[in-house]
Amino acid sequence: MRIPNIIAWVRRLVWLGLIAFALLVGYAWLQPGREDLPWTPLALTDPIGMATRSKIVDLTGERDQCLALLDSSGLQFTPREPFGADQCRVEDAVRADAGQTLLPLAPASVAPSCPMAIGLLLWQAQVVQPQAQALLGSKVTNIETFGSYSCRRMYAREDGPWSEHATADALDVSGFVLADGRRISVLKDWPGDGDKARFLRAVRNGACDLFSTTLSPDYNAAHADHLHLDLADRGTMSWRACR
Numbered sequence: 001m002r003i004p005n006i007i008a009w010v011r012r013l014v015w016l017g018l019i020a021f022a023l024l025v026g027y028a029w030l031q032p033g034r035e036d037l038p039w040t041p042l043a044l045t046d047p048i049g050m051a052t053r054s055k056i057v058d059l060t061g062e063r064d065q066c067l068a069l070l071d072s073s074g075l076q077f078t079p080r081e082p083f084g085a086d087q088c089r090v091e092d093a094v095r096a097d098a099g100q101t102l103l104p105l106a107p108a109s110v111a112p113s114c115p116m117a118i119g120l121l122l123w124q125a126q127v128v129q130p131q132a133q134a135l136l137g138s139k140v141t142n143i144e145t146f147g148s149y150s151c152r153r154m155y156a157r158e159d160g161p162w163s164e165h166a167t168a169d170a171l172d173v174s175g176f177v178l179a180d181g182r183r184i185s186v187l188k189d190w191p192g193d194g195d196k197a198r199f200l201r202a203v204r205n206g207a208c209d210l211f212s213t214t215l216s217p218d219y220n221a222a223h224a225d226h227l228h229l230d231l232a233d234r235g236t237m238s239w240r241a242c243r
């Protein structure tokens with residue numbers, strides 16, 4: 001075979017390879033299983049997968065994209081005007097409207113960042129409600145919180161890294177209220193191995209697949225009365241704190 005012929009064949013093979021790769025990417029984009037593929041877009045109807053957490057973190061700083069995704073969920077919410085300065089600047093806080101059931105945060109005034117709201121929507125729909133039904137036989141009507149935004153460094157120290165609360169990319173969950181009137185309190189119900197304790201551990205474990213930081217009473221005394229959830233960007237998709 002002459003040399004120019006070989007070059008032509010190599011060219012054809014390279015092109016075939018590229019086309020096959022493009023078809024594969026297109027297939028992955030559209031097919032079930034994309035929740036495990038980091039380069040595909042996040043859809044709120046997808047099950048929670050290996051890449052879901054990094055896709056939520058990647059919404060940080062993408063205000064328009066995030067608000068459009070939140071809108072597609074059917075959640076009624078009000079975006080807040082940007083506020084704060086420097087490390088405590090918040091561009092993308094949202095408040096879920098009172099009376100809606102998709103994201104029943106209490107108090108209703110709590111306004112986490114849009115990416116946090118996306119993570120919380122997935123958490124409530126695919127973790128909190130199914131676990132409440134399975135372990136407690138009822139529906140969660142309120143997720144009680146100690147709040148989201150707080151302009152401070154971690155553990156309110158004088159120096160050191162800034163808290164994710166400073167940009168509303170965090171939420172402290174203190175308990176849950178069920179449709180049948182029962183209350184589950186992180187402080188009171190975490191100890192032991194009753195149904196309420198099992199529910200709290202299950203929702204903590206489920207949060208670890210959605211948030212880059214999930215801290216519970218298992219971590220330290222500072223978290224005895226709440227689950228701390230946040231979206232710290234640690235650069236790589238696999239690095240998470242789950243305690």
Ligand SMILES: [Zn+2]
Nearest residue numbers: 170171172228
């Ligand atoms: Zn916190």
